[in-house]
Amino acid sequence: MSQLIDSPPSETDLTSLPRSELRKHLRQRRRLLSPREQEHAAVSLAVNLVKNPDLHRAKHIAIYLPNDGEIDPHPYIAMAQRKGVHFYLPVLHPVHPGKLVFSPYYDGVELTANRFGIPEPAFSKGLKRPAWSLDAVLFPLVGFDENGGRLGMGGGFYDRTFAFSRLRPRLAPKLIGLAHDFQQVGELPIEPWDVPLHSVVTDKRLYRVK
Numbered sequence: 001m002s003q004l005i006d007s008p009p010s011e012t013d014l015t016s017l018p019r020s021e022l023r024k025h026l027r028q029r030r031r032l033l034s035p036r037e038q039e040h041a042a043v044s045l046a047v048n049l050v051k052n053p054d055l056h057r058a059k060h061i062a063i064y065l066p067n068d069g070e071i072d073p074h075p076y077i078a079m080a081q082r083k084g085v086h087f088y089l090p091v092l093h094p095v096h097p098g099k100l101v102f103s104p105y106y107d108g109v110e111l112t113a114n115r116f117g118i119p120e121p122a123f124s125k126g127l128k129r130p131a132w133s134l135d136a137v138l139f140p141l142v143g144f145d146e147n148g149g150r151l152g153m154g155g156g157f158y159d160r161t162f163a164f165s166r167l168r169p170r171l172a173p174k175l176i177g178l179a180h181d182f183q184q185v186g187e188l189p190i191e192p193w194d195v196p197l198h199s200v201v202t203d204k205r206l207y208r209v210k
Contacts, residue, residue: 014185023151026143026183030069033180038072041180041203046076048206049138054174054198055080058135062088062102062173065111065119070140071180071203077105088129090139090157091120100161101128131161134173141177141200148197148209149188150177162195174198181205 014022033041049055061080066072077087088102092114103121111119131137139158143151152158158175165172175197181204200207 019151022185023142023153026151026185027068029182030071030180033069038069042072042075044203045071045073045178045201046079048201048203049073049076050079052176052199052201052206054176055136058085058174060086060088060129060133060135062090062134062137062139063105064090064138064140066140067118071178073138073178076138088134089120091122091128092157098155098157098160100157101130102134103128131173132164132171136174136176137162138176138178141179141183143183143185143188144177144179144197144200144207145185145188146207147187147190148200149190150194150197150200151185151188156193159193159195163193165195176201178202 014025017025055061063073063077064070066074081087087105089105089111090100091103093099093101105121109121111121114120137158140152141150142153162172162175165175175195177197177200179200179202181202183202197209199209
């Protein structure tokens, strides 16, 4: 992964920890951020997302609602909506377990907590957008490294949903991880089922995968 913005050396390598402990450590650290720190990070993230060439022509973008201290994409959403970009939220597929579909996200859309307690629009065949028809997907990371390795919550929903991108990369949307910059750690193992990222954007910088 090459950096478009110069960065200081990463923090002490934490990857010697078991994945469960590493996940716990990083989640706890981001939960400790104050509301003001989160707000500042969200605005800085928006600025760096605007710079990301993977999004310059994107008109249909999947997004997430932040929880558990995840970096907030709403300032970017507000900026992009003014330029005609349409956003979609992931919805747990009721027929294909472990996969996601995407429903329109806009002011006033009705949301209901899913089995994980995460708000999502109601599943609707008429409104859903299949994964292959998105231009880009912005999703949260628990941890990442400079080589494109990533650590998620462990559910594998994005990997299963976008598994087709390994076989048909031209049909795949741009997959972009979002995180606080301190969530960068030393080298993470890449599993055979991991779907590769195109870039990672943080509150400090933009990383492009080689």
